[in-house]
Ligand code: SF4
Ligand code: SF4
């Protein structure tokens with residue numbers, strides 16, 4: 001059903017900390033690995049070891065450089081995956097009902113058995129979160145690891161998205177962004193978490209935490225005092241003599 | 246956006262077919278007997294052939310019937326319905342013309358209106374997409390409608406109506422180019438808003454997330470070939486709207502129609518190629534290319 005639910009009981013999603021992400025791409029690999037064996041058609045690769053490799057991924061990490069008005073330039077690593085939008089345009093455009101948003105937790109999914117592979121949903125997503133699988137001819141997107149988070153066969157600690165579980169710096173958080181008391185909502189409130197491209201009117205569930213303001217040391221280097229050495233005694237006399245020659 | 250040949254052929258031919266069928270259904274061509282079969286067959290052939298071409302870009306065309314299910318929200322689904330309903334509404338008129346049943350022409354008028362509705366539904370598939378600002382404007386349905394009716398009038402040999410419609414088409418085309426060039430900036434999406442990094446400064450791309458190609462780059466970030474856009478815009482306006490009317494004015498009708506429609510189609514294909522190739526998707530911002 002491509003009608004969006006008026007409200008969802010929970011708003012499960014990711015919170016990505018751009019201050020902490022080091023751009024290691026571990027989440028990209030973990031996501032690809034998990035989704036090669038879990039939900040729906042495996043994410044295929046074309047010409048993986050050849051000259052022109054290409055493949056389907058549900059999560060990609062960009063790197064940007066920013067020159068703040070005051071302070072040193074910064075490199076910011078930027079993971080990009082489905083934001084599980086409240087007003088998801090990808091869902092309403094789907095002609096077959098393959099794309100849908102779950103009323104219970106807000107996760108946006110594709111029923112691959114109903115997908116005709118028209119690609120319209122990928123056009124409708126402003127964030128490039130959907131990729132058509134070239135082998136299966138069906139649309140792939142982040143499932144919020146729906147086959148992990150409710151999976152009783154996994155140990156408790158693993159019942160979170162693969163990308164969150166694997167992130168070595170803890171830059172990815174998972175939780176209910178609709179519950180103001182959840183850990184993720186508190187982080188959003190504390191650190192001014194924000195939406196991507198709010199002008200597109202999609203009301204994303206996922207939020208991003210901005211990079212923290214970097215300290216500006218008052219001195220060029222912590223070692224600076226040590227560099228300003230005044231030679232005394234014999235060394236001072238030698239210094240003076242050598243300076244004159 | 247990637248200008249996929251199947252989608253360009255689909256939208257141009259089905260638009261022309263429905264435009265032509267609208268004129269035939271409204272009684273613009275008083276045909277009966279076997280000539281009626283040829284005329285109606287041509288209209289159906291163009292419309293249905295165009296729709297068939299659209300299935301070539303599907304990943305799983307064997308499930309295409311499911312596309313009728315989501316008409317409540319999806320313009321693609323609505324387009325499937327309007328096309329089928331229109332083709333069914335046209336059928337009694339076609340039979341009436343062929344066998345001389347004398348059904349009231351009012352039925353044909355209803356079907357003619359539905360032809361236009363089908364073309365508008367097709368255009369809304371593109372016009373609804375906010376992420377492609379150039380398309381997301383009322384000028385898109387106006388453009389598709391003008392192309393369909395002008396082509397239809399030319400093919401039906403309605404010289405005067407075609408001349409009037411061609412003027413409209415030329416104006417809408419120029420308007421679509423002009424408005425379209427401003428739409429992306431007007432939407433306000435930048436790399437800064439796409440990443441939220443405008444909070445700390447102006448971001449620039451440092452490294453791409455992958456060294457090879459991917460679906461997004463192939464499908465939505467089509468940057469090659471735009472360098473001929475200016476020339477193609479001129480070709481589109483001159484061939485689609487100006488030359489056909491001049492040809493119809495000087496050549497005898499029968500040969501004139503063939504030449505005029507051929508010229509019009511050259512312009513229509515150029516315009517439709519540009520419609521895709523010039524459309525920039527906001528996802529290109531993340532990659533620093535549009
Ligand atoms: S990020 Fe894109 S694919 Fe995900 S819900 Fe939003 S619009 Fe749909
Ligand atoms: S590609 Fe599949 S999921 Fe996307 S709009 Fe088409 S049918 Fe729906």
Ligand code: SF4
Pocket residue numbers: 030031032034035058059081141142143144145161162163164
């Ligand atoms: S939640 Fe799961 S599917 Fe989504 S990006 Fe993370 S690992 Fe991939």
